[in-house]
Amino acid sequence: MAARVVGRTGRLAAVVRSSAVRLQSRLHGSTGLRSGSQANFFPPLEDAMLPSGSFNNRMALITGGGTGLGRAMTATLSQLGAQCIIASRKLDVLQRTAEEISSQTGNKVHAVQCDVRDPQAVSQCVDQIEALTGLPDVIINNAAGNFVCPSERLSPNAWKTITDIVLNGTAFVTLELGKRLIQNQKGASFLAITTIYAESGSGFVVPSASAKAGVEALYKSLAAEWGRYGHRFNIIQPGPIRTKGAFSRLDPTGAFEKAMIDRIPTGRLGTPAEIANLAAYVSSNYASWMSGAVIRFDGGEYVSLAGEFNELRSVTPDQWKLLEAMIRKTKGS
Numbered sequence: 001m002a003a004r005v006v007g008r009t010g011r012l013a014a015v016v017r018s019s020a021v022r023l024q025s026r027l028h029g030s031t032g033l034r035s036g037s038q039a040n041f042f043p044p045l046e047d048a049m050l051p052s053g054s055f056n057n058r059m060a061l062i063t064g065g066g067t068g069l070g071r072a073m074t075a076t077l078s079q080l081g082a083q084c085i086i087a088s089r090k091l092d093v094l095q096r097t098a099e100e101i102s103s104q105t106g107n108k109v110h111a112v113q114c115d116v117r118d119p120q121a122v123s124q125c126v127d128q129i130e131a132l133t134g135l136p137d138v139i140i141n142n143a144a145g146n147f148v149c150p151s152e153r154l155s156p157n158a159w160k161t162i163t164d165i166v167l168n169g170t171a172f173v174t175l176e177l178g179k180r181l182i183q184n185q186k187g188a189s190f191l192a193i194t195t196i197y198a199e200s201g202s203g204f205v206v207p208s209a210s211a212k213a214g215v216e217a218l219y220k221s222l223a224a225e226w227g228r229y230g231h232r233f234n235i236i237q238p239g240p241i242r243t244k245g246a247f248s249r250l251d252p253t254g255a256f257e258k259a260m261i262d263r264i265p266t267g268r269l270g271t272p273a274e275i276a277n278l279a280a281y282v283s284s285n286y287a288s289w290m291s292g293a294v295i296r297f298d299g300g301e302y303v304s305l306a307g308e309f310n311e312l313r314s315v316t317p318d319q320w321k322l323l324e325a326m327i328r329k330t331k332g333s
């Protein structure tokens with residue numbers, strides 16, 4: 001009897017495996033498709049979601065605003081009327097982005113060079129911002145550094161570099177602006193971009209995971225402490241969104257992208273415009289009651305990775321009939 005059940009279970013497992021493989025190759029393999037078919041249910045909308053003028057007369061600082069997601073956030077805020085300041089190390093990249101966005105939106109985008117790892121540079125950058133636009137109403141801490149690397153290969157300086165950009169950089173920008181805003185009795189919305197593994201931790205990106213977790217603790221703590229000064233602090237945890245900066249350092253060969261998409265229940269990567277709309281909402285007065293929030297924005301990837309039995313998605317209805325019959329036949333323990 002036991003042998004019959006084991007034999008049947010083995011055959012079932014083989015059937016399940018081979019149908020899962022067929023399904024995978026129908027969805028992605030042979031066609032070269034980069035999204036699951038369910039992605040058709042979840043088309044990304046690219047236009048700005050908030051009413052035009054939502055950020056009129058508002059100043060927004062976006063660190064790392066010259067590229068990737070920061071650039072998309074800058075474009076959306078600028079389109080909605082904000083005067084933006086983008087800050088990072090590469091002035092030429094910032095200036096190009098600033099010109100491109102302001103020529104499209106008609107609203108000024110300023111480029112300010114700043115290495116967020118250096119508290120003195122941050123202080124000088126804030127001096128420059130005060131002179132250009134006054135203190136900002138919206139601060140988005142988006143700048144980051146990251147690369148995949150087995151932890152046993154990390155040098156002390158590799159660890160320091162990532163934690164300096166992500167945790168110390170966010171802290172320097174937030175504290176410098178926070179102090180000046182408090183002195184000037186001006187309220188502001190602070191937003192930090194972390195990632196879904198800030199919560200779970202993740203191998204192979206350990207400095208980033210540790211630093212992003214620190215950023216989340218910083219923002220939740222300040223949400224509690226600085227509400228009395230008119231400051232809100234929120235966090236967006238993005239799942240994978242293709243940008244050159246992230247994917248060239250996290251998936252340099254492109255080999256992991258398909259696996260990423262396979263485990264995302266909505267069947268596709270996010271888009272920069274989607275996260276830009278969310279960031280704009282969180283930073284806007286429509287969200288003035290939102291503080292201390294941690295918003296996971298990942299197409300369902302986090303819960304999909306977490307659930308013990310989620311792999312059973314690949315079991316077909318016929319296979320379920322068989323499984324159910326086997327389960328129902330079991331009597332006692």
Ligand SMILES: CCC/C=C/C=C/C(=O)SCCNC(=O)CCNC(=O)[C@H](O)C(C)(C)COP(=O)(O)OP(=O)(O)OC[C@H]1O[C@@H](n2cnc3c(N)ncnc32)[C@H](O)[C@@H]1OP(=O)(O)O
Binds near residue numbers: 154156158195196240
């Ligand atoms: C998919 C879903 C979840 C995704 C999450 C994504 C999270 C992200 O944060 S993506 C953002 C990615 N964008 C960036 O990283 C942009 C900025 N990055 C950089 O500028 C560089 O990559 C770097 C972070 C390395 C900083 O550059 P910098 O010039 O300041 O540093 P280096 O002098 O080059 O390096 C400093 C030490 O780190 C060691 N190192 C650099 N790269 C690697 C690597 N790939 N593997 C191992 N170690 C590395 C480098 O050797 C230096 O250490 P040492 O030799 O001991 O001096």
Ligand SMILES: NC(=O)C1=CN([C@@H]2O[C@H](COP(=O)(O)OP(=O)(O)OC[C@H]3O[C@@H](n4cnc5c(N)ncnc54)[C@H](OP(=O)(O)O)[C@@H]3O)[C@@H](O)[C@H]2O)C=CC1
Binds near residue numbers: 087
């Ligand atoms: N794309 C994705 O799938 C995901 C991204 N994220 C997060 O989204 C944010 C944006 O990432 P993404 O757009 O993908 O990647 P990018 O590499 O395009 O963006 C990172 C930005 O940070 C800036 N930066 C890096 N180091 C410093 C520094 N020392 N001082 C100031 N600025 C710095 C870079 O500009 P410069 O080189 O000019 O300094 C760059 O513009 C990051 O916080 C990242 O952790 C989170 C989860 C997923």
